[in-house]
Amino acid sequence: MAQTVAPGTIQAVGSATINFTPNQAQFTVGVVTQGTTAQDAAQQNATLSTTVQNALKSALGTNGTIQTIGYSVGPRYSNATPPAIAGYTASNTVLVTTYNLTNIGSLIDTATQAGGNNIGGVSFGLQNPDSFIQQALSAAGKQALAYAGAIAAGLGGTTGKVVSAVQGSSYTPVIVNGPAAGAPTTTPIQTGSVSVSANVTVVVLLVQ
Numbered sequence: 001m002a003q004t005v006a007p008g009t010i011q012a013v014g015s016a017t018i019n020f021t022p023n024q025a026q027f028t029v030g031v032v033t034q035g036t037t038a039q040d041a042a043q044q045n046a047t048l049s050t051t052v053q054n055a056l057k058s059a060l061g062t063n064g065t066i067q068t069i070g071y072s073v074g075p076r077y078s079n080a081t082p083p084a085i086a087g088y089t090a091s092n093t094v095l096v097t098t099y100n101l102t103n104i105g106s107l108i109d110t111a112t113q114a115g116g117n118n119i120g121g122v123s124f125g126l127q128n129p130d131s132f133i134q135q136a137l138s139a140a141g142k143q144a145l146a147y148a149g150a151i152a153a154g155l156g157g158t159t160g161k162v163v164s165a166v167q168g169s170s171y172t173p174v175i176v177n178g179p180a181a182g183a184p185t186t187t188p189i190q191t192g193s194v195s196v197s198a199n200v201t202v203v204v205l206l207v208q
Contacts, residue, residue: 006203008205008206009163009203009204009205009206010148010151010152010159010203010204010205010206011148011201011202011203012144012145012147012148012151012201012202012204013144013147013199013200013201013202014139014140014141014142014143014144014145014146014147014199014200014202015140015143015197015198015199015200016136016137016139016140016143016197016198016199017136017195017196017197017198018132018135018136018139018195018196019193019194019195019196020126020132020193020194020195020196021191021193021194022101022124022125022126022191022192022193022194023099023101023126023127024097024098024099024101024124024125024126024127025097025098025101025104025122025123025124025125025189025191026095026096026097026098026122026123026125027095027096027104027107027108027119027120027121027122027123028069028093028094028095028096028118028119028120028121029052029056029093029094029096029111029116029118029119029120030070030091030092030093030094030116030117030118030119030120031045031048031049031052031091031092031093031115031116031117031118032045032089032090032091032117032118033045033048033089033090033091034076034087034088034089034090035087035088035090036087036088037087037088038073038074038075038088038090040088041073041087041088041089041090042073042088042090044090045073045090045091045092046092048115049092051114051115052111052114052115052116053066053094054114055110055111055113055114056094056096056107056110056111056114059103059106059107059110060096060098060107063098063099063100063103064096064097064098064099064100065096065097066094066095066096066097067094067095067097068092068093068094068095069093069094069095070091070092070093071091071092071093072090072091073088073089073090073091074088074089075087075088075089076088076089091118093118093120096111099127101124101191104122104187104189104191105187105188105189106187108122108187108189109187122189124191124192124194125171125194126171126194126196129171129196132171132196133169133171133196133198135196136169136196136197136198137167137169137198137200139198140167140198140199140200141165141167141200141202143200144165144200144201144202145159145162145202145204148202148204152204152206152207155206155208156208157206157207157208158207159204159205159206159207160204160205160206160207161204161205162202162203162204163203163204163205164202164203165200165201165202165203166200166201167198167199167200167201168198168199168200169196169197169198169199170196170197170198171194171195171196171197172194172195
């Protein structure tokens with residue numbers, strides 16, 4: 001959409017969406033354990049989480065990272081009336097980031113085989129999105145100026161210098177549902193593409 005917004009000026013909006021091949025993937029791995037006491041649940045969780053995280057670190061090597069994003073220990077209640085504490089549950093969740101998109105399925109399998117029992121959805125994104133956003137902004141800016149030029153020509157004039165420009169941009173990682181615990185070996189994962197969108201609003205002088 002474009003319109004004249006002030007005497008002697010033209011406002012035009014350009015937009016662009018560019019698809020890129022993702023260069024990183026992320027998924028969550030949770031270890032959930034139960035025990036009759038909080039200490040029992042926590043101890044079981046610590047042992048199993050260490051095994052899972054060590055297996056993932058070995059599989060990742062230098063091509064990724066593991067970050068703890070959640071840990072909790074709390075009571076588990078029965079369905080009795082009134083509810084009574086039936087035991088305790090401990091949960092430890094890590095975010096796995098890999099820059100090698102050919103081994104995502106094997107990483108998920110490594111996690112589940114080592115004891116991970118709560119695998120989150122896989123998301124594909126861009127490790128350093130700034131350069132990709134700049135490409136989309138450049139395309140959107142060119143479109144905005146082209147629209148402004150078309151409006152000026154329709155009014156019997158040409159465009160002058162740019163008075164102002166405002167930008168907006170975003171990209172949304174592609175999310176794929178994760179497999180259930182115990183999924184078959186060599187989990188198939190398709191990467192797809194990541195869309196980066198940008199818009200630029202320009203105000204230019206109208207020369208007649």
